[in-house]
Amino acid sequence: MTDLTWNPLLRDQLDWHWTHQLRARLDGLTDDEYFWEPVPGCWSVRRRGTGSAPVQAGSGEMTIDFAIPEPDPPPFTTIAWRLAHVIVGVLAMRNASHFGRAPADYVSFAYAPTASEALAQLDAEYGAWLAGVESLGEAGLARPCGEAEGPYAERPLAELVLHINRELIHHLSEVCLLRDLHLHTHRPLPPEAN
Numbered sequence: 143m144t145d146l147t148w149n150p151l152l153r154d155q156l157d158w159h160w161t162h163q164l165r166a167r168l169d170g171l172t173d174d175e176y177f178w179e180p181v182p183g184c185w186s187v188r189r190r191g192t193g194s195a196p197v198q199a200g201s202g203e204m205t206i207d208f209a210i211p212e213p214d215p216p217p218f219t220t221i222a223w224r225l226a227h228v229i230v231g232v233l234a235m236r237n238a239s240h241f242g243r244a245p246a247d248y249v250s251f252a253y254a255p256t257a258s259e260a261l262a263q264l265d266a267e268y269g270a271w272l273a274g275v276e277s278l279g280e281a282g283l284a285r286p287c288g289e290a291e292g293p294y295a296e297r298p299l300a301e302l303v304l305h306i307n308r309e310l311i312h313h314l315s316e317v318c319l320l321r322d323l324h325l326h327t328h329r330p331l332p333p334e335a336n
Contacts, residue, residue, distance in 0.1 A: 149275065149276065157272065164315070167318045171221070171258075177221075177222055178221065185208065186222050187200075190203055194207075195209060202252035208248070224320075229251075234246035242274075275303055284300065
């Protein structure tokens with residue numbers, strides 16, 4: 143039996159999905175799709191001062207909608223909101239806590255005003271995350287997560303890597319589904335249907 147090296151396996155699990163199922167599906171994302179609100183009352187990323195959510199956070203011209211505590215059920219979220227969650231809450235905050243990125247949080251982040259800028263942010267944070275996981279090697283995966291992960295501080299970093307893999311696959315699949323829904327609800331009717 144050969145010795146398993148877990149670090150490449152964990153990275154390959156995510157990178158396979160990123161490369162073969164997720165990232166290419168985000169190419170060409172338009173601003174219309176990015177900000178589309180498929181139902182009334184969506185949470186989104188909005189120009190400063192235009193939101194109605196209890197909390198609107200961000201350091202730049204855009205803010206993200208949220209509330210503490212989160213309502214039950216939580217509002218439906220746009221592609222912009224879901225990408226912001228992945229960029230900040232899933233990746234940037236973890237890159238800051240574990241891999242030397244400048245501090246990041248929902249309040250101080252400068253959210254993207256366009257789909258193309260959001261995808262550039264996503265690519266940068268994803269690249270930093272993958273490189274950071276690689277830098278852990280095998281021994282680093284067994285190291286405790288530390289206080290940045292709150293009640294999971296004593297859990298091994300391998301568990302955090304698995305959690306981030308699930309989060310990225312889950313939320314970016316939601317974004318792909320919303321793109322499909324936008325396409326199928328905004329395409330012109332064929333001439334015979336008019």
